[in-house]
């Protein structure tokens with residue numbers, strides 16, 4: 001029956017121990033996420049740590065992540081969109097939920113109705129929110145985002161000067177947080193970091209008693225000048241390396257395993273997969289694994305400039321050969337003991353030493369894009385156990 005239930009769960013979310021009715025499953029270690037949260041918070045003992053759970057918790061499930069972090073003491077969460085805020089609020093009545101996209105036009109009712117806190121970043125946006133406050137006849141909670149070098153969201157320089165000079169521009173708002181965002185925090189020696197920290201310190205000083213927030217994951221590692229009152233990490237909670245170099249200070253969170261659907265023999269000279277790009281130099285045994293680019297294993301991890309990526313089968317490396325298909329990947333298992341690879345054997349595609357940063361480097365991207373690209377059809381199986 002457990003099997004049938006897990007088929008019926010349209011959102012693919014599973015409790016630990018439940019069996020997946022899919023050939024590929026994503027194990028998500030909530031224990032590792034909490035451990036990573038503590039590592040990040042430990043960088044700044046005098047600050048509080050929020051958690052960024054946008055894009056459904058970087059693809060891992062915002063509600064499950066937020067619940068685990070609340071149990072560890074986290075009280076503030078950041079999402080990108082009002083819809084993400086609504087989904088989180090439906091499960092979590094208590095914490096502060098900040099919407100980084102702000103007062104998205106057309107979504108005002110959702111923001112007010114769910115008690116979300118929009119992160120406002122322009123004078124017209126403030127004016128629109130003030131009109132809502134007037135109509136509601138009460139102060140409305142808001143965060144203010146001041147741009148200090150990103151040029152993406154947030155009050156620009158002229159608006160910042162104007163707002164600091166005339167606090168009347170913020171009438172009707174209950175300011176809960178002032179924030180800015182670092183552009184180059186993963187590169188500690190970059191000159192822009194200190195410039196942004198100095199500019200933001202001046203802004204934060206103009207709002208005494210209001211918590212200030214600057215540091216994303218990488219910013220947590222830049223020292224006390226970057227910590228302010230509230231840390232705002234995302235990627236490092238989920239195991240991604242927050243810095244461009246050095247050892248990863250956080251532990252892996254996800255393991256992607258998939259079932260071998262078929263083992264076949266193929267002769268020297270034959271080719272494998274679409275485009276017949278891989279030529280077999282010897283008689284080979286091939287294992288076809290039920291996982292593909294629709295699950296987030298990108299075609300681009302196969303490239304001519306790097307050694308072949310591999311799956312782990314009973315801890316042994318099996319090179320992936322030929323193009324990755326939508327639902328299937330072929331591994332060369334010729335060098336593995338025949339009895340160890342059969343229909344139904346499990347192959348590890350992420351985890352046990354294969355990191356999201358490894359896959360990102362192969363694919364020419366960043367771990368954020370690997371995590372958020374993990375397929376919606378992968379059941380997420382939550383566990384407290386750590387991922388190797």
Ligand SMILES: *Cc1c(COP(=O)(O)O)cnc(C)c1O
Nearest residue numbers: 052181216217218232233234235
């Ligand atoms: C995504 C985001 C974060 C988290 O960044 P990480 O690099 O994932 O830690 C923090 N603040 C803002 C404004 C963001 O958009």
